[in-house]
Amino acid sequence: GESVGLHLPTLSVQEGDNSIINCAYSNSASDYFIWYKQESGKGPQFIIDIRSNMDKRQGQRVTVLLNKTVKHLSLQIAATQPGDSAVYFCAEKESARQLTFGSGTQLTVLP
Amino acid sequence: DGGITQSPKYLFRKEGQNVTLSCEQNLNHDAMYWYRQDPGQGLRLIYYSQIVNDFQKGDIAEGYSVSREKKESFPLTVTSAQKNPTAFYLCASSRDSSLYEQYFGPGTRLTVT
Numbered sequence: 001g002e003s004v005g006l007h008l009p010t011l012s013v014q015e016g017d018n019s020i021i022n023c024a025y026s027n028s029a030s031d032y033f034i035w036y037k038q039e040s041g042k043g044p045q046f047i048i049d050i051r052s053n054m055d056k057r058q059g060q061r062v063t064v065l066l067n068k069t070v071k072h073l074s075l076q077i078a079a080t081q082p083g084d085s086a087v088y089f090c091a092e093k094e095s096a097r098q099l100t101f102g103s104g105t106q107l108t109v110l111p
Numbered sequence: 112d113g114g115i116t117q118s119p120k121y122l123f124r125k126e127g128q129n130v131t132l133s134c135e136q137n138l139n140h141d142a143m144y145w146y147r148q149d150p151g152q153g154l155r156l157i158y159y160s161q162i163v164n165d166f167q168k169g170d171i172a173e174g175y176s177v178s179r180e181k182k183e184s185f186p187l188t189v190t191s192a193q194k195n196p197t198a199f200y201l202c203a204s205s206r207d208s209s210l211y212e213q214y215f216g217p218g219t220r221l222t223v224t
Binding site for chain 2: 008032034036041042043044045046049089091093098099101102103104
């Protein structure tokens, strides 16, 4: 999962396998969560979001799960492809405040 | 093509010089943001603007300044007062500040020596 610091957590998966990237958030008042993908040297790209009144949301090949009891968010990527290799960030937001980003997880897809 | 542009992609400056990073969007978004990213870390908010002619400090505003004279443009000046300016700077926008999804530009890598 994500953590603060200079060394990114890493996840390596075989091409075609499913990936699960975890994120622990800190603010129990956060009501919106978002996942971004960032390729090296580029800006983050939106993947999927979820509001606190939901516990699961699905997109194309991706699913986000939210467990508010333990303040945990996960991103599942089905049939991981080489193009999925990137750093994945979660971000949380409490309604009156701005987005707070985690430090990211480096996903590497092995051939 | 709609989107956010940042220029230049790489910028080099000598210590003690102010430098301005450009951010332009043609998405007709009201809100714009500047973030700083250091190696192995997440994004930290420098400044944000919810509407033209208005902006607020983020978590790490010291040593930076912004202006928002036009809806499309939100330039960031890194001043000589910023103690550690070398970083990757990202600009983002959202349709308005009540909508949370932010769209990011490609970033500017600033190196100060």
